[in-house]
Amino acid sequence: MKIGIFFKLLVTYIIVIMMAITVLGALQMIFIQNYLTEAKQQELVIKSQDLAEVVKPLLIRGEDLHPVIISLNRADRSLGTEAWVIDKTGKLIATSEDHVHCEGDIERTDLEQLRGGVVSVRKGQSRYFDESVIRVAAPMLQGDEFIGAVILYTPVTGIKATFARMVDMYGLAALLSILLSGVVGFILSRYITRPLREVSNVAHSVAEGRFENRVDVKSNDELGQLGDAINHMIKRLSQYEAMRRDFVANVSHELRSPLTSIRGFVDAVAEGKSRDAEEQARYLAIVQKETHRLTKLVNELLEISRFDARESKFNMDFFPVEVVVNRAVASLKPQIEAKSVSIRKVLEKDIPLCYGDEDRIEQVIHNILENAVRYSEEGGSIIISVNRQNGEVVIEAVDNGPGIPREDLPRIWERFYRVDKARSRDQGGTGLGLAIVEEIIKKHGGRVFAESEPGKGAMIGFALPVI
Ligand SMILES: Nc1ncnc2c1ncn2[C@@H]1O[C@H](COP(=O)(O)OP(=O)(O)OP(=O)(O)O)[C@@H](O)[C@H]1O
């Protein structure tokens, strides 16, 4: 992996550097060529006009122009500049050179331009040398009449040499850049791959069930974020793992006590240890109670596992919640009467229809009321109320039982959590009732809450959003 990223970075750098150098070089060469040509052209125009000033009176007087042209152009000859003079028909009348190549020859269009008194300029590539060349012709006028022209022709020297030097320079720059990008790429790839390798190591150890390792990436960029995300994920995974272990331990424990009890009594009867039919009946009643407990436990576990697997289906529809409250209260009649608690319903008028699974909401109300009855003292009183508050329908059950200690209050929604294990179990509780309540209400987009003043009672309820 390290080689991979390093190699990719290096290739990317080299491509970018090459592209930058090529573009820069091309632009610079164009610029330099233009600059040199322009400068040379200006120089030639001025020089040809000066020459024309000097030659014109001699031409008018009909003197031989050769010596003048040669002496005037002496200094420039060594730079390859040629000068010559033509008459009004374009015929050559004097030259500083042998005038072999005739590249600077005047054409008809140039002649017309010159007759109009305008300097004629031609630029191009030499047919004979690998150079750019410029040819300038300055007209000589007598009055308005065109009498001839001075022509200067010169190669633009230095362009090729400059180009050659630039190629060297850019080559060197490219070489240095590639070396440098190799170093930078190496460092950068280490910087990137180290955290990635660490993430992959930690991920492997998590896959093997070890949650104690954390990714140690402190950088403040995407890699740091990746590290944080992975660490967060490991934390959650380890929490889930702990929950799962607890759950299995709890389930085994909950299954064991009724099974032990059933086995004890069944063994006693089977081995003829019971004294009489009355005792047998008592044993049987206990076995029956424990079997009910087991069935309830298994049903609740199945329900919870369906929530966990997101398999539980809800029949969502609008329903009047008051009717559901009445049904839940009615279904608890035996327990209410057995404990002679009083139950009062306080139903606000014009409660909007609730949206949800009616049976599930009845189950929720049943669970909450069952707790209120179960944990109330003999003869206690319970109020179940339905209100509308800020876009929610709020249903709460208030009792005047022993209440819930402050430190236990947030935990009553946990699976298997019971404030007083022994007492709850005596009453047939498994500690799953409120956990199921919370799952159902969460699925409805609602919230659950609990308040209690220990010794004075508890208030447990939930709110459903009004749709
Ligand atoms: N109204 C209440 N008054 C006092 N304690 C309560 C009340 N409601 C719940 N609790 C406490 O919260 C715990 C959890 O309640 P939950 O309904 O989840 O379990 P449970 O009633 O023990 O068992 P299950 O509902 O599964 O039969 C109870 O064991 C009890 O200690």
Ligand SMILES: [Mg+2]
């Ligand atoms: Mg309960």
